[in-house]
Amino acid sequence: MAIDSGATAWILASTALVMIMTPGVGFFYGGLVRRKNFISMITLSFVAFALVSIQWVLFGYSLAFGSDVGGFIGNLQYLGLNNVGMDPGLYSTAIPGLLYMVFQLVFATVTMAIVTSGFAERIKFSAYLVFALVWTTIVYDPLAHWVWGGGWAAQFGALDFAGGTVVHISSGFAALALALVIGKRIGFGTYAMEPHNIPLTILGAALLWFGWFGFNAGSALGANGLAAQAFVTTNTAAAAGAMAWLLISWLHGKPSSLGFVSGAVAGLVAITPGAGYVTPMAALVIGAIGGAVCYGMLLFRIRKGLDESLDAWAIHGIGGLWGAMATGIFAVAAVNGASGILEGNVQQFIANATGAFAALIYAFVVTYVIAVIIDKTIGLRVSEEEEYVGLDISQHGERC
Amino acid sequence: MAIDSGATAWILASTALVMIMTPGVGFFYGGLVRRKNFISMITLSFVAFALVSIQWVLFGYSLAFGSDVGGFIGNLQYLGLNNVGMDPGLYSTAIPGLLYMVFQLVFATVTMAIVTSGFAERIKFSAYLVFALVWTTIVYDPLAHWVWGGGWAAQFGALDFAGGTVVHISSGFAALALALVIGKRIGFGTYAMEPHNIPLTILGAALLWFGWFGFNAGSALGANGLAAQAFVTTNTAAAAGAMAWLLISWLHGKPSSLGFVSGAVAGLVAITPGAGYVTPMAALVIGAIGGAVCYGMLLFRIRKGLDESLDAWAIHGIGGLWGAMATGIFAVAAVNGASGILEGNVQQFIANATGAFAALIYAFVVTYVIAVIIDKTIGLRVSEEEEYVGLDISQHGERC
Amino acid sequence: MAIDSGATAWILASTALVMIMTPGVGFFYGGLVRRKNFISMITLSFVAFALVSIQWVLFGYSLAFGSDVGGFIGNLQYLGLNNVGMDPGLYSTAIPGLLYMVFQLVFATVTMAIVTSGFAERIKFSAYLVFALVWTTIVYDPLAHWVWGGGWAAQFGALDFAGGTVVHISSGFAALALALVIGKRIGFGTYAMEPHNIPLTILGAALLWFGWFGFNAGSALGANGLAAQAFVTTNTAAAAGAMAWLLISWLHGKPSSLGFVSGAVAGLVAITPGAGYVTPMAALVIGAIGGAVCYGMLLFRIRKGLDESLDAWAIHGIGGLWGAMATGIFAVAAVNGASGILEGNVQQFIANATGAFAALIYAFVVTYVIAVIIDKTIGLRVSEEEEYVGLDISQHGERC
Amino acid sequence: MKMVKAIIKPERFEFVKKALEDKGFIGMTISEVKGRGEQKGITLQYRGGLMTVDLLPKIQLEIVVRDSDVDNLIVIITEAARTGKIGDGKIFILPVEKSIRIRTGEMEI
Amino acid sequence: MKMVKAIIKPERFEFVKKALEDKGFIGMTISEVKGRGEQKGITLQYRGGLMTVDLLPKIQLEIVVRDSDVDNLIVIITEAARTGKIGDGKIFILPVEKSIRIRTGEMEI
């Protein structure tokens, strides 16, 4: 098929939009930690971007999108971007093959950035580099293959429009596994550890919301009605999630700006898998429930004394899980041909739940194992002194 | 008509660009207030975005763009986005109807954000939620209908390419009404109240200038020569406004960065209604006069001791008024078929001035009444103690 | 030829993306200086944007892209954008002439912003206004003409896909000339002058990386395979440059976030001239070498005690030089019809090196002369007291 | 010599500075601090409940003067800083034994 | 009167504040400072070499109290701020000659 220049224009723009999400995650997280770890946090995100960018063009893309090997992983046909060119490819009928590749690249990078929540303020930078390379290769790449690269989940019929399972469930549960392996920050629960720069967190949230339009509406892979549909559902769910969290948290205290932006992200996560399958009114419901559920999970996490304090698990993990199931409930054929429970198709729900839980378990278990191995060999965590002076100085020799 | 994928690509991108203007307003305003109200200011903007997003998909869009009822308002045919779909619609011959809807949505949200200038540093958050919902419904929606939705101003022939009247005059004069009703901040005129974070205001201005390309060039609703024309006039007027304000204010003091960015916004506002009707050289004049006039109005406001201190009135209100008239003066048929005074068409000027003043009066009066009613019932303003400790702590329980 | 709406959509978006690079430079530089000069630094960038925007529409575009006069400069046929319209033009077969004009405009503005490195923390604002106007007119405009406007370098066959020579070599060596003329900051080498706000520098870097997709992939002037190619090479080189600088600088100290972002910019600069001529794997090499070489040049500059401390020279100047040569080495015909040394075409390398060195010499010498003349007449540098209190207060009357 | 250490409302700082200037007290060192007085902060109505906000931003001035100027200084600052509302601040007087001007090395006792 | 000047770890600040409150010491002025103790900071392993990190962030409390309260205050602060690790901080006691409440003008000696 020939290139559609309009589709190409939109996916080029979308790729740029998704790219800005990675620094967005960095600012979001960076504002939430203590001042002494701000530079560390944003550097983890930014390095995720660079490292995964290189891994992806070298072999990551091939592992995810190469011809299927046993339903589990792609082969090496696209090694070094071999055979990925300026013409449309297998996955991209209307846009250049290279563009599809780089659009997928920015998804892989932002996923890695989200994961950094799990070891915030205590990770050794050198261990992080190793971890990131291994994680993106043996957790992210297979998952992307399962769902989008022709692997078993795709064959099985699980719907994931823009990556609720691949991006959010995987990163959220990976963060959980990491937090368990690396342990709590010194003083967690007894020291005050307040967000040091809320304005920068809000900036991060603004960049995330902005970039998410590329993430979801770009996943239509065309500049068409479906892209518009996904754009609208995305914005609606974000707004609903934000207001839901704001209002519910008001019952327990003040309506905080952090509650608002957390809810927005929860809504965005929740709509991601269904953005191109549900109606805007369903998005309103999905987003609002997403905000409420993730807020509840955050409270639960705090009650359990779990130090996964940037809440990738509560927001991305649980929000992604809810989104996968919501897609199986609310999908309507009129939007994109797929029906969920509301149209009587329980099968879709089962497929989606199966895909989501399989990804959840895979991501959690494999991440746990990787983390333990790295911890036993080179050590995941900085020394107590380094943690005390902060990672900015101890890992990067900088101060902000 | 069929969807044009190029046009769709550009309007998708434009919608994202306009979306980032809302946090842009938040950062712009947030940097100008005292530190204790920074989070409040940006939260007001961000909440405007979410709240209006929900209102718009539920019924706001229908009120603005439903079939005309008496020249004043739209009917409820698009309630809950009923009948707004992936195909082109009445207002969007080349792009999906949903895309037109969401492009209009981001205009409604940024308008609400601009309004927050009027009660900066003293609004009760709960009262704001009520106000925002009422204001966008009974001020913004009718105005959008008058000009763009087939209401009386459109029938009358008033030109407003991208929303000088609907967005800027309405928000600017609404802010004025609010400032009068809510009263001055404690200590205004006797306390020093300096902008606490100029860099973040500059960031806001950068996001505004950036997003404004979507605002104005997107209003061509196509990826064509007219979009390019509007892009160029927009940038030119912004640059001219910025330099004009910078140089004129230099006569009274130092050439400040705040003067520069204020002038840029003034130029952007001034060109908004005429962006697709005038030449770049006319844009140079319109922008420069816009910068000069708005600066003069700011000085006037200060002299009058009026506490509308983020200057939505001086910049958006007056700049929008000037822009509406400038469009009636400088429009040339070669650009987009409409002629202004310079081509001998006084009628156009009269139509534009009429539309602008009608909107001005409507926005001012109705806002005033809403504000008084809310003030008498639930109260617009925080208590003296809350104002003293700042809205960040008293309304949101946060600190920055 | 008719307008391609997809191409137009992408170049509209690209122009907006490149626009945000100018504030990006401002934040990047602003975070690196001392607090007392932050507002100055970002204002220099932002004023560059406005001033050059006006110059460009008045006569700059005509000087650069008017019909060739002696291989050196364009004629005045496009004065005041005369004859630049909504239809495709000479340089823009698929997009409106005005759009090509404004896409070129944002290149001219960001170039001026990069130059401000050379007199950071000591330039008199009034002298800057004069300098900027003169520099963009007699340095930038001729260079743009040489390479893109049909001047001698184009005729000679030098390849510069997106402006490595015109933008980066010229600005980098201009900054060097300026630093030599204006002299070191008081206390340079004996006072501690640490970057005061690394987060804002990182924000600037994020905006640069983001905007650079418009810069390079937009330079394909279409939404097609070549744009995708340039997008991918750009991202790959940036990632490689960032990781290279990070890892190499680790040998001398800590892996700093500033090293990472500096390397990213170095990689972006290095790939700029070749973005549409080389493969992604070549981009990996070009970017990594770019990061390494620019880091080496930075160390060299420090050793020499040269106060060009925001390193436009080391990163843009040297990175651009390397990029021009790398294009002559790595260009492959399969990508865009041009071959470099690796495909046996030494001629291309010679053409590129000649173009690059000619630009280098022209930019350095003419900038030096302009700077000396301005210094002797109105004076380039602030007084000692003004430098001590900082430019924010002394030049702009503001504080941050 | 004494150090007069005054903790005042940020909003009144410009007035205090002006008042000091007018009376010829030029030298001073200021810093941004947070503080709370004996009232334990300010109590806000808060959804039925109450919330106490403490540690509000203040400006701290430190001015070293001759002993004979202290009383004068107290009067000037007190008048310029007073709003009559809670949070107006405090002045503390500490003894200073010596003062050295770095530029010249001259010492005062 | 005395000024009790305590320089403590930021992480312990909330505890110290709480402990003081519980014992009725409400008034205080705090500021963010950086400090280094006699150990010359903390030494980090650093690629074979060593790096000394000094001037770590601290919170400084200044509390002016009657002479008779000083010892009590020292005990409260010491207990609440102590972690037993390096960097726990210092308390200095300085004489204060007078204290004036700006709102009322009342003076204590």
Add this chain to the structure above:
Amino acid sequence: MKMVKAIIKPERFEFVKKALEDKGFIGMTISEVKGRGEQKGITLQYRGGLMTVDLLPKIQLEIVVRDSDVDNLIVIITEAARTGKIGDGKIFILPVEKSIRIRTGEMEI
């Protein structure tokens, strides 16, 4: 014991710190302040008129030492901080009655 309180130019801080270290004075607390000396700030030429810039950024060091070290400290700081230009800063010496190390509770008088 005395508290040596020095207010210096930010640009000279690293030298002063180094000089103190070299002589064995390690403990210190620093903060960012703004200050103005007797000259009422710096006067800038300003479009025909004049503008006075006051309250420029400074670094304040507080070092508590034994009485016998005070003179030594004054010399070290004065030499390292001096540029000979306006704004070099001031040193004030205040009496300290006690000092307590929080980690151990040990007290010095």
